[in-house]
Amino acid sequence: MGVPWLILPTYDEAENIEAIVRAADGVLAGASPESHRILVVDDGSPDGTGQIADRLAAELDAVEVLHRTERKGLGPAYLAGFAHALAGGATHVMEMDSDFSHDPADLARLLAATRDGADLALGSRYVSGGGVSDWGLVRRFVSRGGSWYARRVLGLQVRDLTGGFKCFRREVLETIDLPTVRSQGYAFQVELTYRAVLAGFRVVEVPIVFRDRQVGRSKMSWRIAVEAMLLVPQLRRRKP
Ligand SMILES: Nc1nc2c(ncn2[C@@H]2O[C@H](COP(=O)(O)OP(=O)(O)OP(=O)(O)O)[C@@H](O)[C@H]2O)c(=O)[nH]1
Ligand SMILES: [Mg+2]
Numbered sequence: 001m002g003v004p005w006l007i008l009p010t011y012d013e014a015e016n017i018e019a020i021v022r023a024a025d026g027v028l029a030g031a032s033p034e035s036h037r038i039l040v041v042d043d044g045s046p047d048g049t050g051q052i053a054d055r056l057a058a059e060l061d062a063v064e065v066l067h068r069t070e071r072k073g074l075g076p077a078y079l080a081g082f083a084h085a086l087a088g089g090a091t092h093v094m095e096m097d098s099d100f101s102h103d104p105a106d107l108a109r110l111l112a113a114t115r116d117g118a119d120l121a122l123g124s125r126y127v128s129g130g131g132v133s134d135w136g137l138v139r140r141f142v143s144r145g146g147s148w149y150a151r152r153v154l155g156l157q158v159r160d161l162t163g164g165f166k167c168f169r170r171e172v173l174e175t176i177d178l179p180t181v182r183s184q185g186y187a188f189q190v191e192l193t194y195r196a197v198l199a200g201f202r203v204v205e206v207p208i209v210f211r212d213r214q215v216g217r218s219k220m221s222w223r224i225a226v227e228a229m230l231l232v233p234q235l236r237r238r239k240p
Helices: 017-031 049-059 074-087 104-115 137-154 170-175 186-198 222-237
Strands: 005-010 037-042 063-067 092-095 120-124 166-169 203-207
Touching: 005 017, 005 049, 005 074, 017 037, 017 049, 017 104, 037 049, 037 074, 049 063, 063 074, 074 092, 074 170, 074 186, 092 104, 092 170, 104 120, 104 166, 104 203, 120 186, 137 186, 137 222, 166 170, 166 186, 186 203, 186 222
Parallel strands: 005 037, 005 092, 037 063, 120 203
Antiparallel strands: 092 166, 120 166
């Protein structure tokens, strides 16, 4: 019988990987008593994240690792993880950053939302009860502006379009034609949510508080933000 899967993409998260895997494993053991799986998707991190993940996989029943040899970006890492989880019989597939910006405790609320009627539950900073702690003005402005822009261009009601803390019911990922998804960074998150809405799935926003990573290096770049700006209008043009 299938169980919920959590995908943890990693690139140079040696300082976070062990704590995040253990925390998520504990939360999911409570939220999904029939059991769960955790898949670390590591793009050959030079800092040895993949080896730490292998050690955890040997120790913890629920954990496995997908090693990719090259750094290909967040989107392709998630697509590989989704394919693996679906082939493994996943009933639900969850996305979460591996840097504690997303609180693993919130996995329980995302999963509960999909059991209460949502097809896709989004961890949302921009609904009542959600927010960001410790971001400067510029970063707040870029993030809010990005969600506003994508919402306007795509004509969506969703408040937080760029977040990467999500829980999909299996049927959503089976329906939205993953092999044709091309975007990488923030645009990847926008594109998946957009496709789910277009396909008629029920998308629900669950308030979360996002905090900045405490250790490790950010991989967010202007290149990724600009890619998102340019790609969003193309998503609309490519509308099936
Ligand atoms: N497998 C894989 N994971 C990645 C890649 N780029 C980023 N990640 C992971 O994706 C998650 C989000 O990336 P972050 O570096 O936190 O980027 P961000 O959240 O956009 O920016 P900050 O929060 O400012 O650090 C983290 O778990 C990263 O380790 C990649 O190319 N491949
Ligand atoms: Mg981050």
